[in-house]
Amino acid sequence: MSAHPPIPAASAPSKNETWRGRYAGAVMNTFGTPGRVLVRGQGTRVWDADGKEYIDLLAGIAVNCLGHAHPAVVSAVTEQISTLGHISNLFTSPAQITLAEALTDLVFPVAPQNARVFLANSGTEANxxxxxxxxxxxxxARPRILALEDAFHGRTMGALALTHKAAYREPFEPLPGGVEFIPAGDVDALRGALGPDVAALIVEPIQGEAGVRPLPDGYLEAARELTAAAGALLIIDEVQTGMGRTGAWMAHHLLAPGIVPDVVTLAKGLGGGMPIGAAVATGEAAELLGPGQHGTTFGGNPVAAAAALAVIDTIRTEGLLGRITELGDRWAAALEAVPGVTEVRGAGLLRGVGLAEAVGPAAEVAGALERRGFIVNAPRPDTLRLAPPYILADADADAFTATLTDVLTERTAA
Known part of the structure; x- marks a missing residue:
């Protein structure tokens, strides 16, 4: 008999670990190490490479608004790509035209004059x-553009110039000039910054990366009045908040009914998982870009346009706007009652869950929730973001609330 016990064999790496190792050697490190390698999705569920199931309460950061593999989107994409896939913008397609018409009606329900759409591939491109x-x-004559502190509008050089966070901006300076940041929600600061040399103001009605923080009551109305008086455009970034996310087609319809911005940008939920963005403009703004002044090879392609039309039709026919409001309000009230939660911000199914300092960093809380089968993220050290599919079941929302209660209780007691 040997005097020494056998050395146990090293356990084989999990499939997640194997794929993540390959990722590190093949993909640029722009996103850090991925938490999981996801291989399948159905409805509000996703599965990783090791077969673990998760309830997806982030929906690809507000993208998969109808969940994963929704039959309407799958059918529309399958039919379109089997008929006509890519054609470039030397040509057009019925799907592109029909989508542009539908978006002008959704964004500008009062049908302002001369509404037009530029179809792109992402929110960054729309901005x-x-x-x-x-x-x-x-x-x-108007070299200045105003944006808000804590704004996030994208990472291309132009969109990045509109984005406030220094850590995003500084490695790539000099950025396109003329952009100035003013305090979010401060009407007096806006009034003081506006003048005849300002071309535009761009705002998010709910600042997502700032921790899901809505602009205060009255700010959007004041922004419309003041920009119009100064001859400046009002641009509303609805990339994360649009397409029903807040319980209205556009968050500004909910927060400031009746105002008409000059330009509205969309993406994320618009394609239900397919890459698409849009800049929807009205009045003079709709006619400012002429032939050769802007373009995209893939923007408005028939497949993405067909997916977006399926999303719009499904939200309408299934009455999802009302469902988003009902579930969102009920869920927010339940989450506010969880010990360790300081507040719940946002509207509909875009919510920021504020955490007390005692429970520790939000990223660690998000990690603990992921280990228990729930996907969320932490845009700020004290905030969890929830942006689930619109088809989320009451039981799944309640299960998350119970699990969050357990996680925060354990962390407070530790």
Whole structure:
């Protein structure tokens, strides 16, 4: 008999670990190490490479608004790509035209004159188009563009110039000039910054990366009045908040009914998982970009347009706007009662859950929730973000609330 016990064999790496190792050697490190390698999704569930199931309460950061593999989106994409996939913008398609018409009706329900749409591939690209519209409006006489502190509008050079966070901006400076940041929600600061040399103001009605923080009551109305008086455009970034996320087609419809911005940008939930963005403009702003002044090879392609039309139709036919409001309000009230939660911000199914200092960093809480089968994220050290599919079941929302209660109780007691 051996005097020494056998050395146990090293356990084989999990499939997640194997794939993540390959990721590290193949993909640029722009996102850090991925938490899991996801291989399948159905409805509000996803599964990782090791077969573990999760309830997806982030929906690809507000993208998969109908969940994963929704039959309407799958059918629309399958039919379209089997008929006509890519054609470039030397041509157009019925899907592109029909979607543009539908978006002007959704964004501007009062049907302002001359509404037009530029279809892109992402929210960043939609905001890049809005930036160029602002430049065309302003010319050399109006070199200034106003944005809000804590704003996030994307990571291309133009959209990044509109984004406030220094850590995102500084490695890539000099950025396109003329952008100035003013305190979010401060009407007096806006009034003081506006003048005849300002081309545009861009705002998010709910600042997502700032921790899901809505602009205060009355701010959007004041922004519309003041920009109009100064001859500046009002651009509303609805990339994360639009397409029903708050219980209205556009968050500004909910927060400031009746105002008409000059440009609205969309993406994320618009395609239900397919990459698509849009800049929807009205009045003078709709005519500022002429042939050759902007473009995209893939923007408005028939497949993405067909997916977006399926999303719009499904939200309508299934009455999801009312469902979003009902579930969102009930869930927010339940979450506010959880010990360790300081407040719940947002609207509909876009919610920021504020955490007490005693429970520790939100990223660690998100990690603990993921280990228990729930996907959320932490845009701020004290905030969890919830942006689930619109088809989320009451039972799954309640299960998350119970699990969050357990996690926060354990962390407070530790």
């Amino acid at each position: 890049e188009a809005a930036f160029k519209i602002a430049r065309r409006h302003g010319g050399r």
